[in-house]
Amino acid sequence: MRYKELGHSGVAVTDLAFGAAALGNLFTPVGDDEAAAAVDAAWNVGIRYFDTAPHYGLGLSERRLGAALARRPRGEYTVSTKVGRLLEPLAEATGDDLAQGFAVPATHRRVWDFSADGVLRSVEASLERLGLDAVDIVYLHDPDDHLDQALREAYPALERLRSEGVVGAIGAGMNQAEALTRFVRDTDVDAVLLAGRYTLLDQKALTDLLPAAAERGVSVVIGGVFNSGLLADPRPGATFDYAEAPADLLERALELKAATERHGVPLRAAALRFPFGHPAVASVLVGARSAAHIRDAAAMLDHPVPGPLWRELLTTGRMPAGTPTPHGD
Template sequence: MRSTELGRSGVQVTDLAFGAAALGNLFAPVGDEEAAAVVDAAWSVGIRYFDTAPHYGLGLSERRLGEALARRPRGDFVVSTKVGRLLEPLSELRGDDLAQGFAVPATHRRIWDFSADGVLRSIEASLERLGLDTVDIVYLHDPDDHLDQALSKAYPALEKLRAEGVVGAIGAGMNQARALTRFVRDTDVDAVLLAGRYTLLDQTALPDLLPAAAERGVSVVIGGVFNSGLLADPRPGATYDYTSAPAELVERALELKAAAESHGVPLRAAALQFPFGHPAVGSALVGARSAAEIRDAAAMLDHPVSRTLWRELLTDGLLTAGTPIPHGD
């Protein structure tokens, strides 16, 4: 699988990246064997970039990912994790963590912390859970409501760790384009991770974030290419951004599906390949809870998509005017 340098960091990431939230039992339990199998499948299709976070299953995702990668040569893969939420052990079990989206026992509570000390403590704990001596990429995780502290305290701490060679690349990960544009313009991040805002259904990142990233040599890692399900299987009742999709978006997704299939293209393939039309995009992050899902994602990335389809989507107004399109075949 093709690899691209993340910004100017020297860190190489594969076009397709594995998002490990499901390893933390996102929404529903995943067994230990199944978790290991999905990482094995990701490896077998050529994925070498794996993304996780303490938030995912109160550390379960990091532990499972570390265990699954332990038998691989350390120089052959890239791992990113995140800072901003410290995990504090609870004195007694308090039910489950489903209110936060994870089917795990509530053994810890999350504490928002974008201080310099919080960054160091978070990375130290992540390395222990991952079983690694170093982490390749660190993102500030969802600093939406803590932007001032993230910029004034957490970011300089990450910049110092990068200068010291403790981490290879630094950035921020969010579900919105506006604040990430600020990181791109006002800091020296290598990459930003944008979830759900540059997809076939939402090109919010197109006017500002992506041009700014391209101008400054910052890579954009795209998450949520399927908008949490609607673009994988458009139908009434499908999810969009982790909630029930509005009827008008379901209708638009069905129009996209019909257009793609008229060219012999599964909508999943078009959705996954779409972000790569923009030169700032370095990788697409796909979550999977089974080996079959990650193998399908790899197949969709390689599926032929004609330039005619992309042009038709532009002509019919299903993509924002001026949206750059992949080269196609």
């Protein structure tokens, strides 16, 4: 794995990152042993950047990730977590959390809170669940509907934590490029985490976010490169952004698959490699619920992707003209 510094923070990340949402039982349960094996497999293929959040399984992802990393040398890995949702315990579990996407008992309720105090409380609770004294990266998590408070209160609190050494790097993580561009332009974030908006099917981030990040020296971590499944296995019924893919998007994905396979490249490999064509991109975040999943992701990232494939995608209009592409292998 290659390493890259996030902005000017001194915090390094590997080009492939482990997204730990599935360790919080995203959609379906994952056993403790299976979760630990997935982290072990990530470590064995060289991944040293792990991302989690309180939201993922009402803290289960953080607890499992912390336990799996506890026996690793602390200076050898990077962990990011997020703030914006506080977990308040309920008097008793009331059903499950599947309405929020996680197959866990509903032992807590999420409370949106982008106040300075909310940031401090969230980081303190995350450190306890992770079993750490400090966290490497903290992102403001999905502040879409709380943007003013996040900029006015939460962001300055993160700046203070960074200056005190509790946090190494700070940023924001969202599923949209527009608001992240505001963070890049108007604050001193080290990095932003963008999910689903810089992929082989969706290049919205090219309009403003990625150019602004490159200009200001802010790193971009890209998540959702498979657009929740469509670019991993395009077929009828496949999902795009967690809903059944429309027919036109499915057709585009199948065309991309046919093109990549003509060049001897699995579509997954091209999807993983594509974001690295832009110089602002530091890492690609892949969610995994098993050792097999993360080993496959590492193998796909390592798969040669020849220059003629990228040229075909550009000349045939399957990607917009001028889209930066990785160097051919």
